[in-house]
Amino acid sequence: MAERLVVIGGDAAGMAAAAEARRRKPYLEIVALERTGWVSYSACGIPYLVGGEVAGVDDLVARTAQEHREQRIDVRLHHEVKAIDLAARVLEVRDGQRRRTFQLDFDQLHIATGARPTRPDLPGISGESVKGVQTLDDATALLDHARTSRCRTVVVVGGGYIGLEMCEAFVRWGAEVTLVEGADQLMGTLDPDMAARLRDPIRGLGVDVRLGAQVAAFEPGRVLMADGASLPADLVVLGLGVTPNSELAAAAGVATGARGAIAVDRRQRTDADGVFAAGDCCTSPHLVSGRQVHIALGTVANKQGRVAGTNLGGGYATFPGVVGSAITKVCSLEVARTGLNEREATAAGFEWSAATIETTTRAGYLPDAEPMTVKLLGERGTRRLLGGQIIGGNAAGKRIDTLAVALHARMRVDDIIDLDLAYAPPFSSVWDPVAVAARALSRQLEEP
């Protein structure tokens, strides 16, 4: 009998691994079990689907189940794994359409079960109108509910990336949107001084932004707040981050780590023999803090999946780690970050200085030059770059990658000043914004 690889979870981390393993081992039997009706889709595209910029759910599918099957990957939709028996090397699988449960043997196992929207333990949290946005099934459920309920009022809970993107999406949809955030700032991955720059633009969209606001309960048609306020809500969207789907693996005895995510080594191997994991369900090494972290992002899922697939296919590959890069666009503002913010740097034990500079996206003398703010953090003593945050107009955001690569290369702040970055007036002032910020931080690091 052929060697069998079973992949649990059919989005990026699962199918990237399956595809890579297939490429390397033509005779490997590969079965991919997916709980929902969709594989290989862009969950990050859901806000644009809701906002109407993307016409249909199918547009978010990078590769269909049928296309995978043509590569001899046996994709089975609506199949949920209920239990893993590592000793017997067998899975208990529930076929949701045929409503039967069966057993499936495996030689190697790849766990890519993803993550689910975090649901706070509050009255009414399981209500019909309280929706998370993680899978395409979630997206279709949310859209169905929104269309059915006409959805005049939306409360978004949580002011992170997904929360802000969903606010803009439902403004486009035509709803009255309230954003409820428990902390005193939006976008907790930014420092408060940077996050404060987002409040007015979001309010400018017409969103009622409520910071430091605690939800007390969800009721049909409204959200009750701890301060007694009642917010009308045909729909509630949860944007409180995600929880790794690691329970299945943990129940089988696979070790977990940061935030309960499945612990993996550089080759995406769990501590169980022949069992790999990748994506939102597992941990990643953070190259700046040196710690294992749980970062649920499509980019990481794809990269880890490819690494797992290479190893599952008999090759050798390692995932070097993350530096914490993320980006979003809210209204016409681009918001990006990488590395550690102030809170994270302190938590990781660094003594740091920070510098923030204001500049423009093009040479100041050109029309359409838009404001742009760059903040950098560096370690005192070593002068190592620790992180960066950028908020600005058109084409400001992806400049964060310059800093991301510098973090990968463990550059000092001073190294960044002299980087040979491309310049012409339509793109920046003659000193690149990133270099200007590095100069400011370099001076800060010299202060006693």
Next chain:
Amino acid sequence: MAERLVVIGGDAAGMAAAAEARRRKPYLEIVALERTGWVSYSACGIPYLVGGEVAGVDDLVARTAQEHREQRIDVRLHHEVKAIDLAARVLEVRDGQRRRTFQLDFDQLHIATGARPTRPDLPGISGESVKGVQTLDDATALLDHARTSRCRTVVVVGGGYIGLEMCEAFVRWGAEVTLVEGADQLMGTLDPDMAARLRDPIRGLGVDVRLGAQVAAFEPGRVLMADGASLPADLVVLGLGVTPNSELAAAAGVATGARGAIAVDRRQRTDADGVFAAGDCCTSPHLVSGRQVHIALGTVANKQGRVAGTNLGGGYATFPGVVGSAITKVCSLEVARTGLNEREATAAGFEWSAATIETTTRAGYLPDAEPMTVKLLGERGTRRLLGGQIIGGNAAGKRIDTLAVALHARMRVDDIIDLDLAYAPPFSSVWDPVAVAARALSRQLEEP
């Protein structure tokens, strides 16, 4: 008597040094001699002045002579240095306004004489209507001539950055523009296959693009071509690159290097004691080829000037070198490059492979996703990244910086695949374009 630093040349490389030396040595006497009537300006902004996007010449001045004087830098405009006597440590200076020549002692000397547009040795090259674009004096002369002659027809000679930018500028101005390029491709710093993508967009602007076209002579009102053609030309703009203004230093016995530019060490010191140089007049180390090169760019001039000024002011700084980054915007196309192209890589002795990929500036499922092409070169054997070229729509160009930093860090092509670059659908597909290109090149490098 106080120690005196004399700076020859008042644009970026000169005044950045003067300002930095002032900051570090409050009691240093600093005299800056500038041949033209302008200091500290953006020559890179001249095309936008001609095209009408910048209202006036003054807008291109970052800091006026008066502002420098307030920092006790004795700026003297219209002062041209005619000779340097290194043994006697004295300069012969021509004051163009008072029409007198005088001698000026120096303790330390900083040479920042820049470069001048290359003028081919052809009949009529010194004609009134044949203009280069390097200084603000050049720009005002060009604008004066264009306004006087009404300038209905313009011939741009040379299809590099300046040539293309001037084509677009004169199209905006309302002229009929012909672009004459001796080589078979535009933009000689790109590989032919990438440069070919520019031809149609430039023609789409309404520019008559003539490749492989040799000028025979310049006459008032027209340009005669080697093939017998006659091109109407109220104005001829030279875009054939620049020649370093190193003759003054060379005549004094200062050593020169690549393309006749002044040779400098890591601290911007020439081989003459107490004599520094920076900017378009001097050489730079290329971090990929390992060779000394002459790259005339405002970014390099500013950085080298700052390094020279730090050392002149008693500090210690070194200029690490360039990786060959450059960018421009032509019509709505962004064009960028870094590192070595195919020709340069071969000339530097590398055995290389290349890969080119097509992608989009945003996730393909979003509206307004524009085409984007990324080409990478890598060394065989070591798998080291050697260079990259990007052509694409909005916000495509500055992604070249990701590759520039990777070159500074001497990354391998494989390292680039797993870089934690920021992702959201408005900015790219889930695999960053740079990573997709690295994956393609990684496979190429495995081929025998």
